[in-house]
Amino acid sequence: MGNERTEGVITRGTTHPNRLRRIDRWLIACHGEVLTKGAEPPVVVDLGYGASGVTSAEWHARLRAVRPNVEVVGLEIDPARVEAALPYAREGLSFARGGFEVPLQGRSARVIRAINVLRQYGEDEVAPAWESMQRRLDPDGLLIEGTCSELGRLGSWVVLDRERPLTLTLSWRLRDLTEQSLPPSIVAERLPKVLIHRNVSGEPIHALLADLDQAWAHASAIAPFGPRQRMIAAVEALAQDWPIRGGAKRWRLGEVSVDWRAVAPVGQRA
Ligand SMILES: C[S@@+](CC[C@H](N)C(=O)[O-])C[C@H]1O[C@@H](n2cnc3c(N)ncnc32)[C@H](O)[C@@H]1O
Structure with a gap:
């Protein structure tokens, strides 16, 4: 241990109770x-x-x-x-x-x-x-x-x-989407470093977020039942074209996982 080089650099230390x-x-x-x-x-x-x-x-x-x-x-x-x-x-x-x-x-x-x-x-x-x-x-x-x-x-x-990477999980507090009229693609601001610069046309993550926004918009008829039901409907639609993991139990919590191979950046597909 003593001979090992410390890999990395000191960065900002921002944290918060319950953040994770x-x-x-x-x-x-x-x-x-x-x-x-x-x-x-x-x-x-x-x-x-x-x-x-x-x-x-x-x-x-x-x-x-x-x-x-x-x-x-x-x-x-x-x-x-x-x-x-x-x-x-x-x-x-x-x-x-x-x-x-x-x-x-x-x-x-x-x-x-x-x-x-x-x-x-x-x-x-x-x-x-x-x-x-x-x-x-x-x-x-x-x-x-x-x-x-x-x-x-x-x-x-x-x-x-x-x-290898297995999955990407996207997570929202669903009330924030409806109360602030935000699309699910707002999560683009908080993508992992490997994807944050890839939310551009031609990259799979961009296509996924666009499809999710569209599914969320189409599910607006369900909005009166609350954002959880709306997200379940949107992800059920999304799952027809994308390898989505988990089920309604996770989606209603504002948590959607997708196989990594479907969203890996162009040039990095396993
Ligand atoms: C923004 S804070 C994150 C704190 C906490 N994980 C959170 O999410 O609230 C990032 C921390 O990572 C530390 N850090 C950066 N590179 C590191 C590395 N290679 N190994 C260990 N810590 C590192 C920084 O010093 C900094 O305190």
């Missing part, structure tokens, strides 16, 4: 089995937790409800933020300095959560960062990498295993 609640809820609902597998306590890493340890502490509480002996390690590239997080440390929750090399003293990670970290890097830095983090996953491990708004009400994330 939607991502945590999705992980437990859609990939909960990775947390409960195996006799050894799994190690999960909150990479780039920011100016305080609050989201790591929340993750620890949420995951311990599912796997009581899970070990959460918060890693930050900024040593001052490691110091700042120490008051949050408790049994099964520790903080240390580290970057994309994910130093874990010889252990590997079941889950790495890196949210709002790559946003401040260049698009060409995504693939090496993903590869570096993927190398640190155990055979059942998952990397969750994405971006969200300050309060976490709008966001998106990619989930990867050791080999």
Whole structure:
């Protein structure tokens, strides 16, 4: 560990209590089995937790409800933020300095959560960062990498295993769409770094968001039943042309997952 170079640079440390609640809820609902597998306590890493340890502490509480002996390690590239997080440390929750090399003293990670970290890097830095983090996953491990708004009400994330990206998930607080008359494509503002510059004609993510906006508009007749029913109707229509994952239970929460192969940037299709 001592000889490893810290990979990455210090960036803005903005965070907020409950900011990552939607991502945590999705992980437990859609990939909960990775947390409960195996006799050894799994190690999960909150990479780039920011100016305080609050989201790591929340993750620890949420995951311990599912796997009581899970070990959460918060890693930050900024040593001052490691110091700042120490008051949050408790049994099964520790903080240390580290970057994309994910130093874990010889252990590997079941889950790495890196949210709002790559946003401040260049698009060409995504693939090496993903590869570096993927190398640190155990055979059942998952990397969750994405971006969200300050309060976490709008966001998106990619989930990867050791080999490849699996899905992209888009997430909205549905009331915001109806109360502010916003189209679902507003999520383009909070796409993961790998896609944020790709919301242009000719790219699959652009086509997906355009189709979703159209389906949402067509579902306006259902608006009196509320935004949840409207989103279910819109995603049912979208699923005729796109490999959408999950079902109405997720869609009504404002959460839509699609196979990565359908939205991978042109030139990066697996
Ligand atoms: C905007 S904050 C995100 C905080 C938290 N994850 C959230 O979403 O609220 C980004 C943090 O990532 C840290 N960071 C940037 N690159 C990193 C890297 N390669 N390894 C670890 N931390 C990194 C920055 O120092 C910063 O504190």
